[in-house]
Structure formats: C-alpha cells, structure tokens
Amino acid sequence: MAALRGLRQCRSTGIAMSHFHTSSCVSAKQHYKMLVLGGGSGGIAMGARMKRMMGAENVAIVEPSEMHYYQPIWTLVGAGAKTAASSGRPTATVMPSGVKWVKSKVQEINPDTNTVRTDDGTEISYEYLIVALGIQLHYEKIKGLPEAFEHPKVGSNYSIQTVEKTWKALQNFKEGNAIFSFPNTPVKCAGAPQKIMYLSDAYLRKTGKRAKANIMYNTSLPVLFGIKKYADSLWDIVKRRDLQVNLRHNLIEVRADKCEAVFEDLDKPGETKVFEYEMLHVTPPMGPNPVIKGSRLADGIGWLDVNKDNLQHKTYPNVFGIGDCTNLPTAKTAAAVAAQSAILNRTISRILKNEKPDKKYDGYTSCPLVTSYNTVILAEFDYNGQPLETFPINQAKERRIMYHMKADLMPHLYWHGLLRGLWGGPGPYRKLLHLGMK
Numbered sequence: 246m247a248a249l250r251g252l253r254q255c256r257s258t259g260i261a262m263s264h265f266h267t268s269s270c271v272s273a274k275q276h277y278k279m280l281v282l283g284g285g286s287g288g289i290a291m292g293a294r295m296k297r298m299m300g301a302e303n304v305a306i307v308e309p310s311e312m313h314y315y316q317p318i319w320t321l322v323g324a325g326a327k328t329a330a331s332s333g334r335p336t337a338t339v340m341p342s343g344v345k346w347v348k349s350k351v352q353e354i355n356p357d358t359n360t361v362r363t364d365d366g367t368e369i370s371y372e373y374l375i376v377a378l379g380i381q382l383h384y385e386k387i388k389g390l391p392e393a394f395e396h397p398k399v400g401s402n403y404s405i406q407t408v409e410k411t412w413k414a415l416q417n418f419k420e421g422n423a424i425f426s427f428p429n430t431p432v433k434c435a436g437a438p439q440k441i442m443y444l445s446d447a448y449l450r451k452t453g454k455r456a457k458a459n460i461m462y463n464t465s466l467p468v469l470f471g472i473k474k475y476a477d478s479l480w481d482i483v484k485r486r487d488l489q490v491n492l493r494h495n496l497i498e499v500r501a502d503k504c505e506a507v508f509e510d511l512d513k514p515g516e517t518k519v520f521e522y523e524m525l526h527v528t529p530p531m532g533p534n535p536v537i538k539g540s541r542l543a544d545g546i547g548w549l550d551v552n553k554d555n556l557q558h559k560t561y562p563n564v565f566g567i568g569d570c571t572n573l574p575t576a577k578t579a580a581a582v583a584a585q586s587a588i589l590n591r592t593i594s595r596i597l598k599n600e601k602p603d604k605k606y607d608g609y610t611s612c613p614l615v616t617s618y619n620t621v622i623l624a625e626f627d628y629n630g631q632p633l634e635t636f637p638i639n640q641a642k643e644r645r646i647m648y649h650m651k652a653d654l655m656p657h658l659y660w661h662g663l664l665r666g667l668w669g670g671p672g673p674y675r676k677l678l679h680l681g682m683k
Contacts, residue, residue: 280371284308287568288377293666301343323402323411324444378534380569393501420457421523426496427464428530433577436612438528463494548572555602580611587669613651621647
C-alpha cells in the first residue's frame, strides 16, 4: 500500500516530486544527459553540482549501497575516539533530491556506444559520464585474510566491517608486538596506516601498558611519508616515542592461529621475516575498480585515464573522472576529491558551452596526520610534492587546533559542504590567509 501511495504521489503534481528521490518512482526513462557512476564522496558531490547545472531530471547516480560512510573518521573509530555509527548515514539522505538513484552495481561501461550496463541487466545511455567508482580493497591478496579477522587480535581501519576490531584489539592488548602495515600498492589516505600507530602508542601510554609494548610500523615504502617537510617531523615523533619503523617490508601472510605476520623484504626478493604479534593492524593491498580496468576507459594499469589538469578523459571527451578511481598523480583523499570537484564542475560547464576548460587542478590534497588524541600535523601538498598549506603557520608542527579541525570541523564540512556540492577545497581561503601570496 505504501508503495502504491508513493506511486500515486509521483504521478500527481511536480510539487510532490521535489520531496522524493525519483528512485521512488517506476520510470521507463533510461537515458540521462549526465550519468554519474558511484555514490561515494566524488559521485554525490558531482551529482549535486550537476543537478544545479542541468536540472535534477537530467542526472542519475548509479550506486548499490544503502549506507554512505565518511571514511576519514575511521582512523578515530579504530582508536576509540569516535563511534562507527557516527561515520555512516543512509545513502537516501545524501543523494541530491530529485536526482535518479539507480540502486544497482555497474557491470560494464561502453564509451563507444555511450552506454552503461548494471548487474540487473539494465542498459542506461548517457550524453555525458562522470566516473567516480573509487578504489578496490584486496584483503584476499594477503594469505590468511580475510579469515584472520575472525581472530580477536587483528583489525583494519579500512572497512566498516573491520574498524571496530582494531579498537577491540587495542583494548585487549597486554604485552608484545603491536604491528601496523602498509602494502606495496597505491592506497587511499596514505597517512592512515601510521595514524593508528601514533594513536595506539598514545592509548597504551594512557593505560599504563606502553612499557610492555613494542610498536612497529612495517611499510613497503622506502620513506616514512612522501613529502619531506612532514616526514622530518614524523621521524622526530618516531624517535621521541620509541617507535620502530621497518622500511621496505610488505605483509604477505597472516597466521592468525599462531599470531604471526609474514613480511617480505622488498630489497631482498624472496626473503621473508616472521613477526609475532599481540595486535596487528592491516592496510590491505588496493587496486583499480575491475569495471574500469575491463573497459576502454582504463590506462595500462587499470585506472581511469584522465587529463591531470581538467579531469576530462584523454580519449573520450564526454567522459570525466574524479577521486580514487583516476590515474591523477596525487594522493587519494577526500580533500583531493573536494578540490577536484570544483575544477571538474568548471571543466564541464565550459564544455557544455563548447568552450575550452580554463581552470587547472594543481594536484592539491591533504592528509591530517593524527599523532595523538589531541594533536595533528596537517599535511597539504600539490602534484610536485610541494607543501601547499592553507594556514600562514608551520603545519609540520603538531597542533591541538588541527586535531579539533580533523575530528569536529571536517566531518561537518563533508556532510554539509562537499556532499552538497558547496565545498571545493580551501584554495580561495588559502589566498586570503596568505594575503594573496599563494
């Protein structure tokens, strides 16, 4: 009966329509001026912007998930500073009103025919396409995972199913090795694997267990952090807090029944080291979305092949990309998505007028490096790995105010700014705060 009532309301006046997502109506229309693939941060933000640009009835978003998560807060969830429930909201509440929500998974993209096929066999055609399909997590590429998550000492802040396991493992820690891994692949939020290490160190000090803990960061990278200015500060913290960093160590197996983690030494191919653990935080290997990888939109590796200046596809001019699924040579973060959304909006508006894109994306991204329960180093940088800081202070220094920005202001900015297509990054404010010098 409720469904019938909803259907009647949809058939009646257009006034009722504005209060519903058009997914509540049965519609035969399978062609859209703008089709957005993915309902993560990039997809929802661009859906909201496209609604304003071309009208809600011309826009559709394909996204199967019923829940939308603010993933950057999972760092704090894994350390017990925030709840998992606070990170999620129903997708229906963040979907731009009036925009068609296609509750399906993308199965195939055919840019030659301007069509997309979903997993239920539906074919949707488009005039323009925005691809925002994110990055794929591959826990299964580590032997013994994901089964190891059934054991109490293993967690991961990278999924809603495993983030609370990190907090449980931290609470139950008694003595021994606490190990934090970084995989030998691109990852989203490259600072997150070490943020939980700093928070765990702070928690163990607070609870009087630190003396019996050996905290270890085993990373596949040859550096602690990719930008030297911030890496220097992080090395100081590592030394001061007696944290052990093993560079070029890649997690390849978890033997949960024995509490053993096996790492390969990337500088000595074929050589492995076995570490016992009392707590293990796993950052999974990650890779391109298989739908993009299997399409003509991919580069040689499988990422969406876009122009790094304007986010337009290099081969198909009516296709655009945003966020983690692209081959943009910058860190994959929500802050990068915000800056990209403003540039992409400008690019599309120019192309709709048959004009050339005139704004360039500088690769801006940000990583608030949480170093304790009340301090953050706010790393901000561009394509060249040069700091691109918003505030006229040294952001490589640990600051309490930056923690409050990360924990309290940024979630608000995400839900009420970015997802509504109203926040395009701090660029304009940076100029203002630096008196026009940046």
